[in-house]
Amino acid sequence: MSNVALDIKDLKKKYGSLFALKGISFQVYRGELFSLLGPNGAGKTTTLRIISGLTAPSSGNIYIFGKSLFTEEIWAKNKIGLVPQQINLDLELTVEENLFIHGLLFKMSLKEIKKRITELLEMADLLDRKKSKVKELSGGLRRRLLIIRALMHSPEILLLDEPTVGLDPHIRRKIWSFIKTIQASGTTIILTTHYMEEAEALSDRVAFINKGEIIAIDTPSNFVKKLGNFAIDIYSNNGIVTHFFKNKEEAEEALLKFSQKYPYVSLRKVNLEDVFIKLTGERV
Amino acid sequence: MKGFLAIYLREVFLLRKRLFKVLLSFSVNPFLYILAFGIGLGKHLSIMGRPYLEFLIPGLISASSMLQAFAINVEINVARFYLKVFEEFQSAPISPLSYALGEVLSGVTRAFLSVLIIIVLGYLLGGVKLNFSGIFFLVVFLNAFIFASLGLASAMSIKAHADQTLITNFIITPMMFLGGTFFPVENLPPLIKPLIEILPLTLVSKTLRAIAFGEEFYYQNILILAIIAMLCFFIAIITIKKAKD
């Protein structure tokens, strides 16, 4: 059995004259949490939509556990769960009804559906809201419902498109541990997010994508290491300039020099956000 | 088969939540037509040897089952453009056929509710009792199936909800007024008559009337309607496949 869960080969998507994806390729391993990071309009959602069958690609191929997504569409859809960027729950229906319809859509038996609904509501701490209409739920609860709805049919691959956007730090952290629990149960996860600390906390590997192209793939810690371990930010009227250093001694030495020249300087550890800015910020 | 059930049950859940409002809104138009045209205007009027009200009821039944079946396009547009729940169906392992069947049968269900209301109103307001037999309801079913399929197809073909009004105003409303709902198509000028004769709704209202009055009718009409229904359903399935971006 191969350890590749998802294999994307030279995927292209054209909207009119715009290339949303210019031929991207990557592999995601079984049980891995893989993040797609990139600026607005980079092509993250387009990639996830193609994987889940919502958008047709212009060319390229996708293999799920070795089988082509396009020739084994029904089979593949059963293996995949999608948490879309835009919440698409039935607002007038109850929490339970939303999950029930999803179960039927994925051809689960009534017995399975009932059992799974209780299981997931418990896991997401939503059991007491079972009979509430979705329109009565707060944003955080709707996000959580959106995630467990995608888990109803026990997909082996879960696609999370910005699952914590617009949530407060408490709920965000709750969802992080929720995502980690899902991964621990053996699910392969692909995540997109604009929160770098989220990607750093959760991901086994990350891919940076910009203007429809993958620019680099590695583990978060390798990315950080390549850039250096320490960073000095220099604040001025022209914005922030950051310098990177391999070790603390070098950094402290430089800090002394910079602070004589500039009023605002600060030393800190390098993080994934630095990598993001560095990789996607270069002007063409 | 479960895929079809998921789509159908979703619409039934939604319908159930506003059943009272829906039934009320289904009643308003027939109520007005029966009162204004059937009783107010038609009290001393007879058409084809029958009181006008008896002529009107089968016409209202064919028009209303058309309108309410076609009206599933509104639900579908909401699901597609506002709630985006349609994407949930697209990512599910169900065929376009299951999806179409679920939506169309929910349209048929709405149509039957509206027809029952007209029959009850006709009886309560005007004491109208006609021959509402099994074959009568079969024709209603085919009519609803045709227009639910067209409602689905139009919802899948448009790019935004605003386009929908255009289709309703230019096709559905004229058909409702001209397709034998309020007067016999025979009364129309010879230039327009053949055009109106070939509308499916004209065929339906004529056939329904004949059955309701216990008169002879062409059994071939039912076959023709069944063929049109299959055709429209087929078109709907094709438009679903094209709705992917």
Ligand SMILES: Nc1ncnc2c1ncn2[C@@H]1O[C@H](COP(=O)(O)OP(=O)(O)OP(=O)(O)O)[C@@H](O)[C@H]1O
């Ligand atoms: N249906 C569409 N029609 C035309 N262009 C589209 C469509 N969907 C996406 N695009 C374009 O494709 C490009 C990639 O969009 P995509 O939504 O994949 O970006 P993203 O990385 O998810 O961005 P964000 O972080 O803002 O969510 C953008 O330029 C976008 O405008």
Ligand SMILES: [Mg+2]
């Ligand atoms: Mg996106």
